[in-house]
Amino acid sequence: MEVNKIKQRFEIIGNSPALHRAIEVAVQVAPTDLSVLIIGESGTGKEFFPQIIHQFSTRKHGPYSAVNCGAIPEGTIDSELFGHEKGSFTGAHEARKGYFEEANGGTIFLDEIGELPLSTQVRLLRVLETGEFIRVGSSKAQKTNIRLVAATNVDIQKAVFEGKFREDLFYRLNTVPIQIAPLRNRKEDIHLLFRKFAQDFAEKYMMPVLRLDEEAQLVLENYKWPGNIRQLKNVTEQLSIIEHDRMVTGERLKQYLPEDHRSNLPVLLPRDGEERSFKSEREILYQILFDMKSDVNDLKKLVNILMERKDEAAGMEPEEQNLIHRLYEEQNVRIDTPMAAAPQIHPKRVDESQIEDTEEIVEESLSLQDKEIELINKSLRKHQGNRKLAAQELGISERTLYRKIKEFGIEE
Numbered sequence: 001m002e003v004n005k006i007k008q009r010f011e012i013i014g015n016s017p018a019l020h021r022a023i024e025v026a027v028q029v030a031p032t033d034l035s036v037l038i039i040g041e042s043g044t045g046k047e048f049f050p051q052i053i054h055q056f057s058t059r060k061h062g063p064y065s066a067v068n069c070g071a072i073p074e075g076t077i078d079s080e081l082f083g084h085e086k087g088s089f090t091g092a093h094e095a096r097k098g099y100f101e102e103a104n105g106g107t108i109f110l111d112e113i114g115e116l117p118l119s120t121q122v123r124l125l126r127v128l129e130t131g132e133f134i135r136v137g138s139s140k141a142q143k144t145n146i147r148l149v150a151a152t153n154v155d156i157q158k159a160v161f162e163g164k165f166r167e168d169l170f171y172r173l174n175t176v177p178i179q180i181a182p183l184r185n186r187k188e189d190i191h192l193l194f195r196k197f198a199q200d201f202a203e204k205y206m207m208p209v210l211r212l213d214e215e216a217q218l219v220l221e222n223y224k225w226p227g228n229i230r231q232l233k234n235v236t237e238q239l240s241i242i243e244h245d246r247m248v249t250g251e252r253l254k255q256y257l258p259e260d261h262r263s264n265l266p267v268l269l270p271r272d273g274e275e276r277s278f279k280s281e282r283e284i285l286y287q288i289l290f291d292m293k294s295d296v297n298d299l300k301k302l303v304n305i306l307m308e309r310k311d312e313a314a315g316m317e318p319e320e321q322n323l324i325h326r327l328y329e330e331q332n333v334r335i336d337t338p339m340a341a342a343p344q345i346h347p348k349r350v351d352e353s354q355i356e357d358t359e360e361i362v363e364e365s366l367s368l369q370d371k372e373i374e375l376i377n378k379s380l381r382k383h384q385g386n387r388k389l390a391a392q393e394l395g396i397s398e399r400t401l402y403r404k405i406k407e408f409g410i411e412e
Contacts, residue, residue: 010048013196014189018181022049029176030056035128037113037173038151040180043230049178050109050149059147062106065099070112077120079136088137100133100144107147113173114154114165121166128172148173183225183232190221190232197233201240208246210239215250223257373408376401380410 003020006012006027012019029036030053038046047066054064072080079089083098099108110116116124127133128148132141150173159165183190191212198210212220225231235256239248379390391401404410 006052010052012045012048013193014186015192016181016186016189018179018186019189022178022180023052025176025178026052027056029053029178031058033147034175035147035173036149036176036178037156038149038178038180039156040151040153041182041228042153043228044180044182045229046151046153046180047109047111049180050107050151053149054107054109054147057107057147059106063103064107064109065103066109066111067099068111070115074117077117078123081120082123082133082135084136085138088135092137095135098133098135100127100146101142103146104144105146107149110148110150112152113150114152114156114159116165118164118166121169125166125169125172128169183228184223187221190225191217193229193232194220194236197236198240201237205240207240210236210243210246210248212248212253213250216248216253219250219253219257369408372404373410376404376408376410 003023006023007014012023026036026049036050036053038049040046050066051064054060067081069077078084079092079096079098081098081100083096083101084092086092086095110124123133127144127146131143131145133144134141156165156170156174160167160170183193194212202209227234238256239253243252245252375394376390379393380387383389383393387398387401387405391398394401396404
């Protein structure tokens with residue numbers, strides 16, 4: 001049967017490939033007796049697919065029961081599903097059949113199956129594996145012949161990992177999974193659904209049909225819709241009742257949408273070939289420690305060089321010592337000046353015993369002359385060869401800068 005005819009029969013609105021694929025899988029698995037797990041966020045329309053499976057199965061003339069597991073209190077869920085005997089608990093004045101007994105020969109749909117208590121999950125697993133169940137308060141096993149379709153809006157695999165859902169039951173239910181896409185991934189369907197709901201509410205409340213201008217259509221399609229189709233229907237009904245102007249603008253529409261979900265900007269992801277996971281806190285900590293280790297090694301080298309060149313540093317002009325200060329500041333070193341003496345270096349305090357060597361550190365040149373040349377070159381490039389401005393930034397006179405250029409053979 002064609003997908004469009006199925007959509008028309010079950011009043012399903014949408015043309016997205018994801019929706020068509022889900023319908024196709026449901027029709028293909030229907031003739032079998034395999035268990036089906038329908039996975040999707042709340043409000044995506046999961047309840048249509050068990051009906052499709054039932055109507056296209058050999059059980060279509062049998063009973064169809066839909067049970068919302070999340071709406072039944074934990075204390076009575078076993079009785080609702082499997083039945084109970086008279087006097088089995090307070091208020092059990094007579095024996096009662098459960099859903100599994102009532103649906104014998106047909107299909108039972110368990111919605112929100114992730115909400116089942118663990119004790120009930122054990123009973124359900126027995127039904128799936130042996131076709132037997134026991135009423136509450138009874139010791140006699142009864143047979144049932146049912147086709148089970150389940151649905152969930154929670155991450156079942158995460159629930160299994162956290163011990164909230166039995167792993168064996170998950171694999172027994174997940175024989176054929178059907179994934180229902182959220183509304184934000186079906187942008188081409190959003191306006192179609194809005195128009196359908198607007199038409200329905202116009203007929204219900206006997207008023208003109210609500211319409212959207214181009215800006216409002218863009219707002220509608222780019223909204224995240226955390227409540228999916230259910231939320232879209234609710235917003236459409238509000239607009240239909242409250243708005244006097246039947247042509248809704250983007251600004252008016254935004255007033256009906258929670259601000260926390262208005263933006264639908266994409267998440268920044270790494271490009272192909274790049275690492276696809278963010279650094280963990282441990283990796284970041286290791287990187288910091290490695291950088292600190294490198295700084296300590298640099299500081300040791302610099303102190304040794306300064307000790308060896310103490311006399312040379314003491315004979316420098318104040319303007320030249322100014323230049324050296326700037327070089328030290330670039331290396332994150334704090335300098336104590338008296339200007340007429342060799343600079344005193346105070347390295348950062350680092351407990352080296354806590355840092356493990358993992359690789360050989362490649363040292364950069366720490367020659368004072370090389371550093372002077374490097375800084376002079378940077379300043380000249382920055383000011384496009386203007387010696388006066390370069391000298392001002394370096395904190396020396398233009399005459400001293402000229403002498404340095406000639407002394408080091410710097411090309412301007």
